[in-house]
Amino acid sequence: MKQLNKPDATNANETSGGEELVPGVFLMANSLETGGGERQFAALARSLDPAAFRLYLGCIQQRGPFLDSLGEVAQFRLGGSLYGLRSLRARFRLARHLRRCGVAIAHAFDFYTNLTLIPAARIARVRVVIGSQRQLGDLLSRAQSCAQAAIFRCCDSVVCNSLAAANRLVEQGLPKQQVVVIGNGLPPAAFVEAQPALPRRPGLSRVGMIARMNARYKNHRAFLHAAARIRGSFPTLEFVVVGDGPLRPELEREAESLGLGHQVHFLGDRRDIPAVLASLDISVLPSASESLSNVILESMAAGVAVVASRVGGNPELVAEDRGVLIAPDDSEALASAIECLLQDAKLRLKLSRNAKQFVATNFSLEKSRKCYEELYAKLLAKKGWLVSRG
Structure with missing residues (x-):
C-alpha cells in the first residue's frame, strides 16, 4: 500500500515516480448499532466517491447490524475507562494503524471516537483531523464535556448535524470558523x-x-x-x-x-x-x-x-x-x-x-455526501493536497 507521507514525494499528491495518490479517509464510530448516528455513518461510508477517496473504517465496539454490509472494519477496543492505561494503549495502536494505512483524513463520528481517534491521529501526524458533534452535549458529564472541548481544539474542523449543536459549541468557546454544519442525509x-x-x-x-x-x-x-x-x-x-x-x-x-x-x-x-x-x-x-x-x-x-x-x-x-x-x-x-x-x-x-x-x-444523502466531500477537499487543499473529484 502506498504511504501518503513519503518523504521523497515531489508534491503532496504524488509519489517519487509521479503517480497520483488518492487520499485515504479513516472513518470511525463507537459501534454499528441501529441508532441514527450509526445509520448516518454507514450511509456516508457507502456513498463516498471511491475515485476521490480511499476509505478505511474503524470502530470501538465491533457489534451491530451494519458490520455485515460495510466490509472490513478495524476494531480498537478501549479499557474500562476512557482515560485509563488500556485506553491509552488502544490510542497508540490506532495511531500505528493510521500510519500503516497512510490516511490523509481522520474523521471521528461521535463522542467516544472524538476522544479516541483525534489524539491518535495527532500522534500519527495525519494531515486533516475532523471531530463530530451529533448531540447537544447536555447529556455529558462535566468531565466528559471538558475533555471533548479540549480535544476539539486539536481538530481542523468539527462537523455538527444541526445549527443548535453548532451554536452550542460556539457558545462554549470553539472558534466559529472551525465549526461546520452538515445535516443528516437520507437515501432515495x-x-x-x-x-x-x-x-x-x-x-x-x-x-x-x-x-x-x-x-x-x-x-x-x-x-x-x-x-x-x-x-x-x-x-x-x-x-x-x-x-x-x-x-x-x-x-x-x-x-x-x-x-x-x-x-x-x-x-x-x-x-x-x-x-x-x-x-x-x-x-x-x-x-x-x-x-x-x-x-x-x-x-x-x-x-x-x-x-x-x-x-x-x-x-x-x-x-x-x-x-x-x-x-x-x-x-x-x-x-x-x-x-x-x-x-x-x-x-x-x-x-x-x-x-x-x-x-x-x-436532507438527501446526495447533498450530505457532497458536503462531506467538499469539506474533505477544502481542508486537504489548505495542507497542499488537491483532490481530483468527478
Whole structure:
C-alpha cells in the first residue's frame, strides 16, 4: 500500500515516480448499532466517491447490524475507562494503524471516537483531523464535556448535524470558523412509499414512537402516559413502540400498569423502518434532548405526520407547517397534539406533504455526501493536497 507521507514525494499528491495518490479517509464510530448516528455513518461510508477517496473504517465496539454490509472494519477496543492505561494503549495502536494505512483524513463520528481517534491521529501526524458533534452535549458529564472541548481544539474542523449543536459549541468557546454544519442525509429509498409492515384496517389508527430503549432522555414514558390519556377517546387506536434496549422490561411493565396492555405493541428492533412508518398515521418523538433526529427525518420523508418536542434541532425540522412541536416532559400536551391530528385527516395530510418536500430538498444523502466531500477537499487543499473529484 502506498504511504501518503513519503518523504521523497515531489508534491503532496504524488509519489517519487509521479503517480497520483488518492487520499485515504479513516472513518470511525463507537459501534454499528441501529441508532441514527450509526445509520448516518454507514450511509456516508457507502456513498463516498471511491475515485476521490480511499476509505478505511474503524470502530470501538465491533457489534451491530451494519458490520455485515460495510466490509472490513478495524476494531480498537478501549479499557474500562476512557482515560485509563488500556485506553491509552488502544490510542497508540490506532495511531500505528493510521500510519500503516497512510490516511490523509481522520474523521471521528461521535463522542467516544472524538476522544479516541483525534489524539491518535495527532500522534500519527495525519494531515486533516475532523471531530463530530451529533448531540447537544447536555447529556455529558462535566468531565466528559471538558475533555471533548479540549480535544476539539486539536481538530481542523468539527462537523455538527444541526445549527443548535453548532451554536452550542460556539457558545462554549470553539472558534466559529472551525465549526461546520452538515445535516443528516437520507437515501432515495426513504422517499419511496413502502408496503406497510403492519396490517391497515378500515377505521384503525396507529401512532408510533421509534427510539432505542437505552436512554431515558428519549422519554418513552411521556409517550405511554399520553397514550393512556387518549385511549378511551379512540377505541380502534393502536400504539407501537419500535426499538430495543435495557429499559424495555421497565417500559413494558409501565404500559401494563397504565392499562395499555392490549393497545401498545412493543416491536423490538426493526430493519424495515420505512415499512413500519408506512403503517403509522402519526410518528412521535418526545425526547428531552436531540441534535438532528434521524427518526423525524425518516418520518417526514415517509409522509407521516410528526409530533416532536421543542428541543435542540427539532424546530429546524418541524416548523409550524410541517408538524407539531410540544414542550418536553409534557404528556398532556403530547396527548392533545396526537388527539388533534387524529381528528383532522386534512391537517395530517397538509403537514406530511410539506414535511416530505422540505426533507427531499434539504436532507438527501446526495447533498450530505457532497458536503462531506467538499469539506474533505477544502481542508486537504489548505495542507497542499488537491483532490481530483468527478
